[in-house]
Amino acid sequence: MTGNIKQRPIDSLAGKKILFVAPSFFGYAAEIERELKAAGATVFRYENRPVTGFLGKVLVRLFPAVLRPVTKRYYEAILSNHQNDAIDLIFVLRGEGIDRSIVARFRKFYPNARCVLYLWDSFRNDKGADDRVNHFDTASTFDLQDARVAGIRFVPLFYLRDYAAQRSVAADIDISFIGTVHTDRYAVLRRLLATVDREASRFLFLYFPSKVIYWARAIGSPSFWGAKQSEFSFVPLSRDELLVLVGRSRVMVDIERPVQTGLTMRTLEALGAQRKLVTTNASVAQYDFFDARNIAVIDRNKPSLPSDFLASGFVATAPDILAKYEVGYWLEVVLGLRDCPGYLRQ
Incomplete structure (x- = not known):
């Protein structure tokens, strides 16, 4: 029956x-x-x-x-x-x-x-x-x-359903960034990480879709002059690799293009996995899932984190709000x- x-x-x-x-x-x-x-x-x-x-x-x-x-x-x-x-x-x-x-x-x-x-x-x-x-x-x-x-x-x-399954995963990376290198992302990330406790574990995946773009930035952009090629990847993460890394991360870093106000996919993946987010996109504060205990909005020119942001726990988002995304x-x-x-x- x-x-x-x-x-x-x-x-x-x-x-x-x-x-x-x-x-x-x-x-x-x-x-x-x-x-x-x-x-x-x-x-x-x-x-x-x-x-x-x-x-x-x-x-x-x-x-x-x-x-x-x-x-x-x-x-x-x-x-x-x-x-x-x-x-x-x-x-x-x-x-x-x-x-x-x-x-x-x-x-x-x-x-x-x-x-x-x-x-x-x-x-x-x-x-x-x-x-x-x-x-x-x-x-x-x-x-x-x-x-x-x-x-x-x-x-x-x-966010995909698989990210919801990451909520029960024990996170062992304090702060991570996963994304394509464009606009001022690398410079903002370096400024942010300089303010993070040295004891905090971190994972960075900086992706260039082409070595041509990498060399253009390495030669023509002062913010890359001290960078090493080994810091970057020219092969994208697989879907499963990305999923695992989001699950392992306590805090995800998001740096949107300056020309957009829309939220990035990384923002929604952090929401789905119920992980904390550090973002340069101030418009996130307008959304119904925003909670300053979970999401830190930073200045891309002078980024810094609230003193207890990495150490404090995640406050669960209401199920009816999560469902909409x-x-x-x-x-x-x-x-x-x-x-x-x-x-x-x-």
Whole structure:
């Protein structure tokens, strides 16, 4: 005998066909695809750029006109691959390189499909995004300021369920930083760590996606002149390695790009794992999960920690607040399957 199984909003996707376009960023797209498939949907996932990696990023950001014909041919090939599939939903994450003409082709091929866009980068770091949002049925962004300017929905990022499982792990690293080296991150991190007790254990993973970028910074940026190449990695962490390190950390350090107000993925992973956070992003104080006992906001120019921050324990976040940032809930909100909840403090 079986009891009644409570239906979730995402279960309405059962039997639907979804064209999912997203960058393979640290495995997050694969996890989202897994959620969609678990709900019973058929998912066709593609990269959002025809050329991936460092070269693709350089071309699409610095020379978009050069890549535009290649991008259009790439999407025409995708449409050709699924010309006999009745697509119900076109779900695009970021969509760097997608312009109005490509969205128009989507609509011509699949007139009954709903087109949904989610942005996990700021307008100032994603050229054309402020126009891109106008050509989708629904658009959401992780950046509160961009949401207000463009009049679109504000939906913060998410944490994966595996991070919730890290809450019971015994942490043995006092403070850690895991992230890509960009903007002033390295300089801010060095200034912060200079103020941390020398007895505190630490783990740093500083990732450069290309040695070309590393050498450009090593030669041209004074903040790198004293750095050693051995401090950096040119191979990203795997999803499982990242998960383990977050679980082992008492305090995670987050240094966002100066041009964004949206919260980074690292912030949400710390929330999901119930780990303390040190961040330069002052906008975190507006969110409903903010607690100064768990989150220290620092000045990126003169960073310092409250004296007892590393030693004091974590104060658990209310379950109803935590639930809103879990990937399944996030997906339901982004796809319009449930109402958008409030994320900010009242």
